[in-house]
Amino acid sequence: MASPKAGNPVIFIVLREMRTPIIVLICVYAIAILGMALIPGRDGEPMSIFHAFYFVMYTATTTGFGEIPQEFNDAQRIWAIFCLFATVIAWFYSIGAIIRLIQNRFFQLARAEWYFIRAVQRIGKPYYILCGFGDTGSLLARGLSDAGIPAAILDKNEHRIRALDLRDYTVPMPGLCCDASDPKFLVDAGVRSSLCLGVIALTHDEEANLKIAAVSRLLNPDLKIIAMSASAFHEETLATLGSETYFVDPFKVFAKGLGAAIYNPSLYILNEWLSHAKGVSLHTHITLPPPGRWIICGYGRMGRELYKVLSGFGIETAVIDPAPSDHDIDIYIRGRATSKTLKAAGVHKAVGVVAANDDDGLNLSILIHARGIHPDIFMIVRQNRHQNEIAFNAANADIIMQPSLVTARKMLFMLIAPLLKSFFSFLVDKHLYDKGFMNHLLQRLKSKLGDASPQLLTLLMTPQRATALYRAWQQGAAVLLGDILRDPRMREDELAIVPFVLKSKDGTIKFLPDSQVILQPEDELLLCGTESALRLLDSTLNNEYLLYYVVTGRNMPRGYFMRWLRGKLEGDEAVRWPRHQAVT
Amino acid sequence: MNLEKVIFGFFIVMALTLNFGFFLGEMENPKYHNVYELFVLVVVNLIATGLKLGDRTQIGAILLSTSLVADLQLIAAAVYWTIVVHVTKTGLTPDVTASIVSLSGGALVANIVSVVMVVAETLMLRR
Numbered sequence: 001m002a003s004p005k006a007g008n009p010v011i012f013i014v015l016r017e018m019r020t021p022i023i024v025l026i027c028v029y030a031i032a033i034l035g036m037a038l039i040p041g042r043d044g045e046p047m048s049i050f051h052a053f054y055f056v057m058y059t060a061t062t063t064g065f066g067e068i069p070q071e072f073n074d075a076q077r078i079w080a081i082f083c084l085f086a087t088v089i090a091w092f093y094s095i096g097a098i099i100r101l102i103q104n105r106f107f108q109l110a111r112a113e114w115y116f117i118r119a120v121q122r123i124g125k126p127y128y129i130l131c132g133f134g135d136t137g138s139l140l141a142r143g144l145s146d147a148g149i150p151a152a153i154l155d156k157n158e159h160r161i162r163a164l165d166l167r168d169y170t171v172p173m174p175g176l177c178c179d180a181s182d183p184k185f186l187v188d189a190g191v192r193s194s195l196c197l198g199v200i201a202l203t204h205d206e207e208a209n210l211k212i213a214a215v216s217r218l219l220n221p222d223l224k225i226i227a228m229s230a231s232a233f234h235e236e237t238l239a240t241l242g243s244e245t246y247f248v249d250p251f252k253v254f255a256k257g258l259g260a261a262i263y264n265p266s267l268y269i270l271n272e273w274l275s276h277a278k279g280v281s282l283h284t285h286i287t288l289p290p291p292g293r294w295i296i297c298g299y300g301r302m303g304r305e306l307y308k309v310l311s312g313f314g315i316e317t318a319v320i321d322p323a324p325s326d327h328d329i330d331i332y333i334r335g336r337a338t339s340k341t342l343k344a345a346g347v348h349k350a351v352g353v354v355a356a357n358d359d360d361g362l363n364l365s366i367l368i369h370a371r372g373i374h375p376d377i378f379m380i381v382r383q384n385r386h387q388n389e390i391a392f393n394a395a396n397a398d399i400i401m402q403p404s405l406v407t408a409r410k411m412l413f414m415l416i417a418p419l420l421k422s423f424f425s426f427l428v429d430k431h432l433y434d435k436g437f438m439n440h441l442l443q444r445l446k447s448k449l450g451d452a453s454p455q456l457l458t459l460l461m462t463p464q465r466a467t468a469l470y471r472a473w474q475q476g477a478a479v480l481l482g483d484i485l486r487d488p489r490m491r492e493d494e495l496a497i498v499p500f501v502l503k504s505k506d507g508t509i510k511f512l513p514d515s516q517v518i519l520q521p522e523d524e525l526l527l528c529g530t531e532s533a534l535r536l537l538d539s540t541l542n543n544e545y546l547l548y549y550v551v552t553g554r555n556m557p558r559g560y561f562m563r564w565l566r567g568k569l570e571g572d573e574a575v576r577w578p579r580h581q582a583v584t
Numbered sequence: 585m586n587l588e589k590v591i592f593g594f595f596i597v598m599a600l601t602l603n604f605g606f607f608l609g610e611m612e613n614p615k616y617h618n619v620y621e622l623f624v625l626v627v628v629n630l631i632a633t634g635l636k637l638g639d640r641t642q643i644g645a646i647l648l649s650t651s652l653v654a655d656l657q658l659i660a661a662a663v664y665w666t667i668v669v670h671v672t673k674t675g676l677t678p679d680v681t682a683s684i685v686s687l688s689g690g691a692l693v694a695n696i697v698s699v700v701m702v703v704a705e706t707l708m709l710r711r
Contacts, residue, residue, distance in 0.1 A: 558644060566587075
């Protein structure tokens, strides 16, 4: 838990700042009331203290009910004038003090921090801490919201936190404008809380990401930590922080993905489809260029990774970059990528161009130049800013790579579907030996899910997630994977779900498990299916009668009386879970 | 066909139809409201409640609670009837009859909720 603070610091600050104004108000009122209670009136007697109090109360607020209880004499009127001015000035002073306090920057920060701490404590279910709410952060927050996982968000930029307030997330996403690498704010975000699942460091500053990771590890040794990183030095440092620390380098991820796409387009399509990329369905077909020369414009972080991958595949690669070459590259043209340098790099005979600069304008102009010279060339372009999306979509590139999007997707998969990584490794390995395998898998997904958008679900068989299944296990039932994937409304139909990975408690992993596998407690399943199918699966796993129906094909009588009657009529076996029914 | 569904559906719908029959007619006039019909109605409702015992689903719990509401209201109506006829001997005056019929009207709503839920649950299945 975050360190419990003594009371609300905001109320404390307000009270402390209001000390003087309140004393001034009390004194002015006291003097005014006392004067009124001492000055003799028309009948020679002064007002009672109660009447004086009443008069000053409505005069001070400029309500002005008149001369009550009886008409004043001139001495009283002179004092009334004094009362009016003195009390109104005292009020102005007090209200001014409050406004000054509210406008005080540090008071606002204290208030925001207090509200943030309370909002985090009220989340009430497992959540992540997201440090950095830029393009990547907001994409990731959207993904987490879709998966129903809340997050506490820290960002240095006030405008980003303001923007966060206007988003329509389905789960609480409290945000605070602060320097996330300051340990105090990580504690505010609940880094020590038992509900905190992990910390994700996405700031633009590599050093800050490293510090966030290190501080979080020190404050909570059990956390999962994911940091965005793009240099080998930082990755080495991160790797010393323990087993639950991961780093994501957007350029490496993309270069790997591209390498897989060149050798196996189906894998690339599967990945894009699972991440709900716009305009990608299982029917999408990417026609890759024939083998030939590729030109990489810009030899920065992305350019280097791509060069490594492409030359690793033995593809002839030319590089255009203004900086002098420090590597042994065969065709290295120095200069900015213009028509001239593109021609020098041999764009006429090249099959593909990669515009990999960190400047969107430059990348778009490369795209236009290259298309002008060679209209059929395969174009991969790097899009740095999310806001330039419209321009890039209009530019009609073959593959648009957004580092922020790639990072966000990769991290989202790490969070909601950790088994997916091993599944993809399996597919890459498998593909080397079995060329038809990927097509077969895509066919299977197509026939099961149709055009519906896919959802990934990691299902850990715990007593909370699968109450009915646990009860069945307690009664000695053996349940097959194929059984729970039947439609609980009609068991002859199968749900639109394809199981990707089954990881059992002892760590053995089955990829694309078949329907005859017997489920065991604490099995972890990675499923891909439509949203409605996954919801039906959830109802099967938590409703004994539905589970009994999908497993046996018979209906379990629901009430005590009916169960007794069925037992009498058809024998005890008819109301029990079948034992040893499964084929092993 | 499923024997449980037949029995269960029979009692639940029977409770509704009997209640409707009892409720129908001028509210204050005891001629329209038969005492034997009320008796059978209470019995059928109690049996329907008994059949719902032991269901571990959420919908089963709601069905049981609506059934208990109907029981409560009908038993209150029956007890009231007995008291005015045999204890206070005031007989079925118009305002007493109106009270009894309005209690059965409340139970009627609970019965309707039960039937709607059973039908909805069955419609969700495609078998």
